[in-house]
Amino acid sequence: MENIQLSVTENIFKKIKYDIVFGNLEPDQKLKLNLLQTEYNVSISILREVLNRLCGDGFIIYKVQKGFFVSPISKKDLYEIADLRITLETHALEISIKNKDYEWEAELLGAYHKLNHAENELEKNNLNAKSLWTKYDAEFHQMLIKKCNSLNLIRIHEVIFDKYLRYQLLILKYRGKESIKEHKDLLDYSLISNIQKAQNTLRDHIKKGVDYASSNLSL
Amino acid sequence: MENIQLSVTENIFKKIKYDIVFGNLEPDQKLKLNLLQTEYNVSISILREVLNRLCGDGFIIYKVQKGFFVSPISKKDLYEIADLRITLETHALEISIKNKDYEWEAELLGAYHKLNHAENELEKNNLNAKSLWTKYDAEFHQMLIKKCNSLNLIRIHEVIFDKYLRYQLLILKYRGKESIKEHKDLLDYSLISNIQKAQNTLRDHIKKGVDYASSNLSL
């Protein structure tokens, strides 16, 4: 019998991080402890543990005797995040491709297949597919760098990806056909081990995404 | 009158992080809360807040219902950290050099001067200079990337640098003359804006450092 029991702290951590990334908690919003206490139904100590952990990742800002605040957003921050994502993800992609095996190719094809399905649904204006697309986009990009053989790199990339995702979700629009083509190219270049073209495609993919996001973001 | 009052939490955070980086708390060591309580003379709640924050940065590992542990070390981890430092620091250096101004040049020269002084003291076998060298080495490298114009990048680099430093301090030995030459080159290439050579020097500098560390590390 499996024991999947998570502590209260772990559950609240996931909830609050989700609420920040998905915009339920707004940028700059002050996180008053007694409000959160009733909202999430936990004690203050638990909340402070969770908020401190999120501080470490930079999703929350802490000011002594002033409390906790959801991290602010800005175009400058968005471009910084995008630049970091490009730097980390292209580097990881190169190593990943160099280390690839059949199992990885299979998993990558699988991840692509799911993403492509969600993309098609979105093209048919099935708006329910939005959250699915979000999930599969993340999984596809995680799979691309999975063989980079560096837990540290994967861990940092994950944080940066979530920060990037937060901006994407603030826009809510979907870049459509262009992005679909880029994902297909990313898959194909990875499978034939063309590192240069795979990296260039990834770089353009993120740059176009961030420009699109930026132009749709009123700040 | 300035208000430099830090909360208890902030102070303990710095102390514990210092103790991890500088090896007073050993890798894999279990951080029992009541022991830490008497050691640092604070309540459990405070400790849990601090340990959670350090989890976010990866200096501490948390296992549900098992407690907190100082992150383990390994050669693989060291090489991952070094690779990340190279990736992040060369990228930041390029942008920094492109954005440079006279003020930065002046500050960089100042930082180099202090580092060079510490290096000379070490050459004279003045072992007290060791901790000074640690400080000035960090400051010199931070100054190199200061103009990269990305708080996110600087913040992440800082965490990686501290993780790298932790390994360096485990070795305690000093690489000597070679490293001195590299620092001088790093300064000169940055000042004449030779980005390629500055990046290559930095890459070699870190690679040689990590190889030196690795070969002196019994794991």
Next chain:
DNA sequence: TATAATTAAAGATTCGATTATTTTTATAAT
């Protein structure tokens, strides 16, 4: 009216105690 001082309310910080879980030790059964 505008500014400064005082008080009241709200909120952050810290702590000690209670509860729940895990680990260790002791005891019993095979």
Next chain:
DNA sequence: ATTATAAAAATAATCGAATCTTTAATTATA
């Protein structure tokens, strides 16, 4: 002697209350 079971000790997790700080509201003064 070895494994299984039960009791005890150690430790982690959680909570609610006490303390301290900041912010807002009120009153007093120029």
